[in-house]
Each structure stands twice: as C-alpha cells, then as structure tokens.
Amino acid sequence: MPVNGRGQMPIGRRITIDQLDADPFPLYARLRRDEPVAWVPSAHTHWVTRWDDVQRVTRDRAVFSAAVHDSPLTAALGPNMLHAHGAHHAVLRGLLTKRLRPSAIRERIDEVILRLSAELLDGLDGRTEADLVAEFAQPLAIRALMEVTGLRATPVATAVRWVNGIGAGAANYERDAKKAAMAAQAGAEIDAAVRTELARGPADGSLLEGLAAGLADRSVSLADITSTVKLLIIGGMQEPRDLFGIALAAYLTSGTIRRAVDGRPELIDRLIEEALRWGSPVGTVTRVVTETVELSGTRLKSGTVVAAVLASANRDEERWDHPDDFDIAREDHRHHLAFGAGVHACVGAALARAEVKLALSAVIERLPALELTSAPVSQGWEFRGPASLPVRWARSGEG
Numbered sequence: 001m002p003v004n005g006r007g008q009m010p011i012g013r014r015i016t017i018d019q020l021d022a023d024p025f026p027l028y029a030r031l032r033r034d035e036p037v038a039w040v041p042s043a044h045t046h047w048v049t050r051w052d053d054v055q056r057v058t059r060d061r062a063v064f065s066a067a068v069h070d071s072p073l074t075a076a077l078g079p080n081m082l083h084a085h086g087a088h089h090a091v092l093r094g095l096l097t098k099r100l101r102p103s104a105i106r107e108r109i110d111e112v113i114l115r116l117s118a119e120l121l122d123g124l125d126g127r128t129e130a131d132l133v134a135e136f137a138q139p140l141a142i143r144a145l146m147e148v149t150g151l152r153a154t155p156v157a158t159a160v161r162w163v164n165g166i167g168a169g170a171a172n173y174e175r176d177a178k179k180a181a182m183a184a185q186a187g188a189e190i191d192a193a194v195r196t197e198l199a200r201g202p203a204d205g206s207l208l209e210g211l212a213a214g215l216a217d218r219s220v221s222l223a224d225i226t227s228t229v230k231l232l233i234i235g236g237m238q239e240p241r242d243l244f245g246i247a248l249a250a251y252l253t254s255g256t257i258r259r260a261v262d263g264r265p266e267l268i269d270r271l272i273e274e275a276l277r278w279g280s281p282v283g284t285v286t287r288v289v290t291e292t293v294e295l296s297g298t299r300l301k302s303g304t305v306v307a308a309v310l311a312s313a314n315r316d317e318e319r320w321d322h323p324d325d326f327d328i329a330r331e332d333h334r335h336h337l338a339f340g341a342g343v344h345a346c347v348g349a350a351l352a353r354a355e356v357k358l359a360l361s362a363v364i365e366r367l368p369a370l371e372l373t374s375a376p377v378s379q380g381w382e383f384r385g386p387a388s389l390p391v392r393w394a395r396s397g398e399g
Contacts (some may be wrong), residue, residue: 012038020381028312037298043173045307053295054313058286058341059200064287066344071286076169076183076294091219095210113355116143117362132389137244145236152205166234171382191226228388239281240355242385246279247271249376250326276338278326280311283382285340297316312339369394
C-alpha cells in the first residue's frame with residue numbers, strides 16, 4: 001500500500017464518503033496543501049483541488065474531455081449534455097439557451113417565481129415558525145422547475161422523489177446498489193412523463209418545447225431529451241434550493257451581512273455570489289484525460305478520469321483572501337467556479353441567480369424580525385446545502 005514520507009497512507013486514500021458528507025472543506029484544504037492531485041478510492045476518481053488546476057481541467061477541452069461515459073452522472077441519466085462534446089453538445093445546449101438567457105428569464109420566468117413565492121408565503125400566514133427549506137425553498141424550486149421545463153401537473157411529492165433518486169445516482173461515486181436502484185426508478189418515471197408531454201404537445205415557451213424542436217428536425221433523439229430533462233430536474237431543483245439556504249443562513253447568522261443587505265437591498269446580488277463561492281452547491285465536474293498531462297507535479301495518463309473539485313477551488317488560499325470567511329464585500333465576487341467554466345458552464349446559471357434573488361427578497365420583506373431557532377446544518381459534498389432552516393418571525397404588525 002503506498003505511503004507518504006511520514007509513513008502514512010496518502011490523504012486521498014483515507015477519505016470516506018461519510019467524512020465528505022459531514023464537511024468536505026477541511027479535507028479539501030489538506031489536499032490542496034499536501035496532495036493537490038489525489039487518487040480517492042471512495043470516489044473512484046483522481047481529484048484535482050487547486051484553483052489553477054481546476055481552471056485548466058474545466059477550460060482545456062483538448063486535454064480534458066467532457067465525454068466521460070462511465071461517470072455516476074452518466075449512470076444515473078444516460079448519455080447527457082454535461083458529458084457530450086463537440087457539435088452534439090452545441091446542439092443540445094443551443095436548444096435550451098434561447099429560453100434561459102437573462103432577457104427570456106425577465107420576460108417570462110420572473111413572473112413565475114414571484115407568483116409561486118407569494119403563494120408559498122401566503123400559506124404561512126397566521127404562523128410564526130417554519131422550516132424554510134422544506135416549506136419554501138424546496139417546493140418553490142420544484143414548482144418553478146416543473147413550469148419552466150414543461151412537466152405539467154407533476155405533484156411536488158413526485159418531483160421530490162425524482163430529485164432524490166436522480167441526485168443519489170449522480171453522486172453515487174461509491175457505486176452503492178441501493179442508490180443506483182433509486183436513480184433507475186426515478187429515471188423510468190421521468191422518461192414516461194416526458195413521453196406523455198411530448199405526445200400532448202409541449203407547453204408554449206417551455207424548455208421541453210425547445211428540445212422537441214430538435215426531435216422534429218432529427219438533430220437530437222428522444223434519449224437526448226429525456227436525459228436532458230433529468231439533468232434539468234436535478235440541477236434546477238437542487239442548486240436554487242441549496243443556494244437559497246446557504247445565502248439565507250449567512251444573512252441570519254451574521255449581523256454585519258444583515259445590516260448591509262437591509263440597508264442596501266441591491267447587495268442581495270453580492271450575498272448570492274458569495275454564497276455560491278463559499279458554499280459551492282455543486283461540488284465537482286468530471287473529465288477524462290485525452291493525453292498525458294502534468295498537474296501540480298503529478299502525471300496523469302490518457303484515459304484517467306478526474307474530478308475537478310469546484311468547491312475546493314472556490315476556497316483556495318492562493319486565489320482568495322481568507323477563503324473560509326463569508327464576505328459579501330469580497331473583490332471579484334462573481335469570478336468563482338460554482339457554475340463551472342468554459343463551454344460546459346451551467347446553462348441554468350442565470351435562472352438560479354434570478355430565482356434565489358427573488359425568493360430571498362420576498363422572504364426578507366414578508367417575514368419581519370426573522371431569526372433562526374437552531375443552527376442550520378449543511379450536509380453533502382457533491383450537492384451541499386442546509387438540510388433545514390428552522391426559523392421564527394413576528395406576527396404582522398409586531399416586527
């Protein structure tokens with residue numbers, strides 16, 4: 001068994017999934033310092049953890065290809081846009097981009113988010129306590145996603161099961177059979193729902209309508225559409241939910257941040273960007289090496305699968321001052337890697353930002369004297385955010 005100079009097994013080989021789920025950031029810091037390119041058996045991949053190396057992996061398409069065919073994401077979704085490359089990736093992404101650009105979001109999707117936020121907050125009238133993850137952020141993200149995607153009349157409970165199933169499969173680096181079965185069941189249900197909507201005729205303006213145009217001209221297949229919808233479901237629900245939780249938790253636990261945002265609501269944009277950098281709701285992106293390459297003194301052979309750890313790069317001491325501090329006054333506040341980089345950067349980034357900004361603004365305005373009733377606890381590493389946000393607030397007129 002390989003050991004380091006101190007007679008110990010390398011850090012990467014000692015990492016467990018349970019440790020990562022509890023808090024990956026101390027492990028990332030040790031890897032950046034001592035083993036920046038590490039074989040992590042529990043995740044079946046080599047991890048790349050430093051900012052400069054993660055930038056290289058995510059941007060250098062010639063050496064680090066997105067066409068990874070045996071990743072957990074591909075196992076859960078089937079061949080998909082994140083692991084497509086070249087012209088096929090461009091076609092799939094192009095079918096979505098028109099409906100997800102900022103101007104389209106302002107024209108159509110903002111109204112959906114504002115309406116759903118108001119409905120969910122109306123449902124809390126007469127109360128003074130709630131879990132804002134379970135009772136607001138998650139149902140908001142799901143209902144907005146179903147409307148935007150075009151999966152009409154999907155019950156929230158069904159969508160939650162889909163997200164949990166696909167999410168478990170997409171993060172199943174340990175290759176757990178139970179998680180694989182959850183993903184397979186959710187995937188089969190989503191496939192059936194997509195076929196039903198296509199048969200009915202996709203809703204006007206929906207993402208499914210855009211994808212169906214590719215089916216009509218034979219530039220994409222039905223399998224392309226179903227895998228893309230699964231990708232939208234996991235990213236479009238998980239990331240806004242967790243981003244909302246990370247940002248609101250910071251607002252509620254830091255008097256400095258709260259006073260700044262209450263005095264200048266436009267700083268919600270900075271709150272969101274720092275939550276993206278500090279919390280990194282999506283932990284990694286996976287690539288396959290196409291030719292022998294060296295990163296931070298480690299040679300990687302062609303065919304090696306690497307995970308570029310976005311969450312680690314976003315806390316790299318060589319890139320950020322005091323990276324573990326949550327600081328909304330940080331310079332270069334938008335220049336993080338929470339949405340990846342290059343041609344495979346998250347296509348839904350503008351939607352996630354818009355959804356969370358409107359949701360945070362609504363909650364801060366509608367729930368006076370809002371405070372946590374217990375400290376939020378984040379969990380996960382590939383997908384990470386507060387599991388709950390138990391809060392209380394003053395009755396109307398008492399704040």
